[in-house]
Amino acid sequence: MYAPGERVVYTEYPFDPDGADITARRWTGRQDAYFQPGTYTVGLTVTNSRGLQSQPFTRTIRVEGTPADSPLTYALKYAQPGDAFPDPQILNYPSATPVTVDGPNYPLLFSDSPEVPTQSGILYQDSVQGRARLLAYHLNGLGRPARLYVMARNLESRAVEVRSERLGETAPTRIEGILGQVTLMEYFASSGGTTLSLMPGQSAAVYASPTLSAGSGVNVMQDLTTSGRVELTFLMLEDTLPPTGQVAQQLPYLRPDGRHVRGTFPDAVRHLRVNLSTLPTRIVIGDGQVDPAIVGTDALTRQSVRLSGNYGVLYDLEVNGAAGTAVALSPRGGLYRGAMNVQDGPITQTIKLPRSGNALKPDEPVMLWRSQSDRLNIDFVPASGSNLPISLVFYRARTLSGFGGLIKTYQP
Numbered sequence: 385m386y387a388p389g390e391r392v393v394y395t396e397y398p399f400d401p402d403g404a405d406i407t408a409r410r411w412t413g414r415q416d417a418y419f420q421p422g423t424y425t426v427g428l429t430v431t432n433s434r435g436l437q438s439q440p441f442t443r444t445i446r447v448e449g450t451p452a453d454s455p456l457t458y459a460l461k462y463a464q465p466g467d468a469f470p471d472p473q474i475l476n477y478p479s480a481t482p483v484t485v486d487g488p489n490y491p492l493l494f495s496d497s498p499e500v501p502t503q504s505g506i507l508y509q510d511s512v513q514g515r516a517r518l519l520a521y522h523l524n525g526l527g528r529p530a531r532l533y534v535m536a537r538n539l540e541s542r543a544v545e546v547r548s549e550r551l552g553e554t555a556p557t558r559i560e561g562i563l564g565q566v567t568l569m570e571y572f573a574s575s576g577g578t579t580l581s582l583m584p585g586q587s588a589a590v591y592a593s594p595t596l597s598a599g600s601g602v603n604v605m606q607d608l609t610t611s612g613r614v615e616l617t618f619l620m621l622e623d624t625l626p627p628t629g630q631v632a633q634q635l636p637y638l639r640p641d642g643r644h645v646r647g648t649f650p651d652a653v654r655h656l657r658v659n660l661s662t663l664p665t666r667i668v669i670g671d672g673q674v675d676p677a678i679v680g681t682d683a684l685t686r687q688s689v690r691l692s693g694n695y696g697v698l699y700d701l702e703v704n705g706a707a708g709t710a711v712a713l714s715p716r717g718g719l720y721r722g723a724m725n726v727q728d729g730p731i732t733q734t735i736k737l738p739r740s741g742n743a744l745k746p747d748e749p750v751m752l753w754r755s756q757s758d759r760l761n762i763d764f765v766p767a768s769g770s771n772l773p774i775s776l777v778f779y780r781a782r783t784l785s786g787f788g789g790l791i792k793t794y795q796p
Contacts, residue, residue: 385446385447385448385449386417386418386445386446386447387447387448387449387450387451387452388418388419388420388421388447388448388449388450388451388452389417389418389419389451389452389453389454389455389457389458390417390452390453391416391417391452391458391461391462392415392416392417392418392445394414394426396409396428398428398430398438400432404432404433404434404436405432405433406430406431406432406433407431407432407433408430408431409428409429409430409431410428410429410430410431411426411427411428412425412426412427412428412429412440413425413426413427414426416462417453417458418445418447419451419453419454419455419458420447421447421448421449422447423444423445423446423447424444424445424447425442425443425444425445426442426443426444426445427440427441427442428440428441428442429441455469455470456469456470456471459751460710460779460780460781461781463751464739464751465733465735465739465751465752465753466735466736466737466738466739466740466750466751467738467739467750467751468738468743468745468748468749468750468751469712469748469749469751470747470748471712471714471747471748471749471777472747473664474666474714474746474747474749474775474777475746477664477665477666477777478662478665478666479665479666479667479668479674480658480660480665480666480667480778481658481674482656482657482658482667482701483656483657483658484654484655484656485655485656485657486655487653487655487700488653489650489651489652489653490514490515490516490517490652490653491512491516491517491648491649491650491651491652491680492516492517492518492519492648492649492651492652492678492680492691492696492697493508493510493512493516493517493518493519493616493618493648494508494519494520494645494646494647494648494649494680494691494695494696495507495508495518495519495520495521495522495618495646496519496520496521496522496644496645496646496695497640497641497642497643497644497645497646498522498638498639498640498641498644499521499522499523499641499643499644500522500523500524500525500641501522501524501525501526501620501638502525502526502527503526503636503638504526504530504619504620504621504622504625504635505619505620505635505636505637505638506617506618506619506632506635506636506637506638507520507522507618507619507620507638507646508520508617508618508646508647508683508684509615509616509617509618509637509683509684510615510616510648510683511539511613511614511615511616512608512610512613512614512616513610513612513613513614514609514610515549515607515608515609515610516607516608516610516616516652517605517606517607517608517652517696517698518534518591518604518605518606518607518608518616518618519604519605519606519695519696519768520532520534520602520603520604520618521563521601521602521603521695521768521769522601522602522620523599523600523601523602524556524596524597524598524599524600524601524602524620525598525599526598526620526622527598528598528622528623529595529596529597529598529622529623530595530596530620530621530622530623531592531593531594531595531596531620531621531623531627532555532591532592532593532596532602532604532618532619532620533589533591533592533593533618533619533621533627534589534590534591534604534606534616534617534618534619535587535588535589535590535616535617535619535627535629535632536580536582536587536588536589536590536608536610536614536615536616537582537585537586537587537614537615537617537629538582538583538584538585538586538587538612538614539612539613539614539615540584540612540613540614541584542584542612543581543582543583543584544581544582544610544611544612544613544614545579545580545581545582545610545611546579546580546582546590546608546609546610546611546614547576547577547578547579547580547608547609547610548576548577548578548579548590548591548606548607548608549576549577549607549608549609550571550574550575550576550577550605550606550607551570551571551574551577551591551604551605551606551607552566552567552568552569552570552571552572552573552574552604552605552606553567553570553591553593553602553603553604553605554566554567554570554602554603554604555593555594555596555600555601555602555603555604556593556594556595556596556597556600556601556602557600557601558599558600558601562721562769563601563602563603563768563769564603564695564721564722564766564767564768564769564770565721565722565723565736565767565769565770566603567603567604567605567767567768568605568722568723568765568767569723569734569736571605571765572723572725572734572763573734582614585629586629587628587629587632589627590606590608590616591604591606592627595623603768603769605696605765605768617632619632619635620638621635637684640682640685645689645690645691645692646682646684646689647680647681647682647683647689647691648680648681648682648683649678649679649680649691649696649697650680651678651697652696652697652698653697653698653700654694654697654698654699654700655700655702656699656700656701656702657701657702657704658701658702658703658704659704659705660703660704660705660706660709660778661705663709663778663779663780664777664778664779664780665777665778666714666775666776666777666778667701667775667776667778668716668773668774668775669694669699669764669766669772669773669774669775669776670693670694670717670766670772670773670774671716671772671773672692672773675694675773677690677691677692677693677694678690678691678694678697679691692772693766693771693772694766694772695765695766695767695768696765696766696768697765697766698763698764698765699762699763699764699765700761700763701761701762701763701764701776702759702760702761703755703759703760703761703762703778704758704759705758706755706757706758706759706760706778707755707756707757707758708755708780708781709754709755709760709778709779709780709781710751710752710753710754710755710778710779710780710781711752711753711755711760711762711776711777711778711779712749712750712751712752712776712777712779713737713743713749713750713752713774713775713776713777714746714747714749714750714774714775714776714777715743715744715745715746715750715771715774716746716772716773716774716775717771717772717773717774718744718771719742719743719744719770719771720737720742720743720744720767720770720771720774721737721738721742721743721767721769721770722737722764722765722766722767722770723735723736723737723767724737724752724762724763724764725762725763725764726752726753726760726761726762726763727760727761727762727763728753728755728756728757728760728761729756729757731756735752735753737750737752738750749775749777752776754781755781762776764776
C-alpha cells in the first residue's frame with residue numbers, strides 16, 4: 385500500500401530458464417507515483433534474444449491515506465534535469481530583478497537575413513578586432529546543394545592570427561527546432577580549436593558547413609579571437625564554387641528579407657547578479673521589457689537594428705543564496721528547445737532542456753538543477769529556432785532521506 389504522491393520503487397528480476405538474454409521490456413500502468421487514491425494494475429512483458437515473449441506479469445498497487453506529496457512537491461524532490469512537471473502558479477510568483485554588473489564583453493555578428501537565400505552571395509560582413517561571437521542561422525533556398533562559409537580576411541599590414549575559441553553547429557537538418565539546441569550543446573562542450581595565420585590581405589574560411597541539400601538548414605555559433613583587425617564575411621555558396629577571396633569579391637551582397645535580422649551588436653554578454661530571498665521567485669529573460677533587446681547596426685546598410693529575443697547573447701547569471709533551491713525553465717512564448725551550462729561549486733554540467741521533445745507549456749516548467757552551493761552560476765544563450773521569453777523559476781527544494789525511512793514489501 386502506498387500513500388498518494390509516495391514514490392513507488394519497482395524491483396524486477398525477469399530471466400529466461402534456458403539462459404537467453406532479456407532484450408526488451410514493456411510496462412503497462414507503471415508510474416513513479418500515484419496522486420489519486422485507488423487501485424492500480426502494473427504489468428510487465430519481456431522479450432528474449434530469440435524473439436520469444438513472456439505472458440504479462442501483473443501486480444496491483446493500492447493507494448490510500450494521507451497524501452505524501454503533490455505533483456509539484458514530488459517533482460521538487462525527485463525530478464531529474466530536463467524533466468517537466470506541473471505548476472500552474474508560476475505567473476503568481478514575484479519577479480526577482482537581477483543587477484547588471486560590468487564584465488568582459490565583446491560584439492556579436494548576427495547573420496539571419498535573408499534567412500533563406502535563393503542565390504549564392506554575401507549574407508553579412510563586418511570587421512572585428514579581438515574577441516567576437518558569430519551566429520548564423522540559414523536555410524538553403526538555392527534549389528541545389530550549397531554550403532555556408534565564414535571567411536576571414538586580414539586587413540592589417542602584418543600577419544594576424546585568428547583563433548576559434550568555441551564552436552557549436554547543427555547541420556544539415558530540416559527540423560528547425562533542433563538547430564539551436566544541438567548547437568548550444570556543442571558550444572558549451574567545446575574548448576578551443578584551430579588557429580589560422582593570415583598574411584596581409586589573405587583570406588581563409590574560419591567555418592565551413594557540411595553540404596546542405598535544398599531546403600535543409602544550418603545553425604552555427606562560434607567565438608573567435610583575432611590578434612588584429614579582420615573582415616568577416618558570411619557566404620552561401622553553391623557547392624560548385626570554391627570559398628576563395630577571389631570568388632567572394634565577385635559575389636553580390638544579398639538584400640535582407642525584411643522579416644529577420646542581421647547586424648553587429650556591441651555587447652554580446654550580459655553579466656547579471658541576483659540574491660534570492662522570497663521563494664518561489666522567477667527571473668524573466670527575453671521579454672523585451674524587463675530584459676530589453678540589444679540594439680546594433682547592420683554594417684551593410686548602416687541602419688540601426690534590434691535583436692528581439694537576444695539570440696546569441698550569453699547571459700552570465702550568478703545566483704547568490706542558492707543553496708537548497710531548485711531552478712526550472714518555464715517557456716512563456718511557445719516551443720523551446722535549448723541548453724544551459726551550470727556551475728555548482730566544483731560541478732560543471734551542461735543540461736539539455738527538455739531532456740526529450742519540446743518545452744511547450746508555460747505551466748509545465750522543466751527542471752534545470754538543484755543547487756548544493758550558495759553561489760550558482762548559470763550560462764544561458766537563447767536557442768535559435770525557439771521562442772522567447774522564458775522564465776527561470778527558483779523553488780525551495782525538498783530534502784530527501786532515503787525513501788522516507790520505509791522499506792516496502794509487496795503483499796498480494
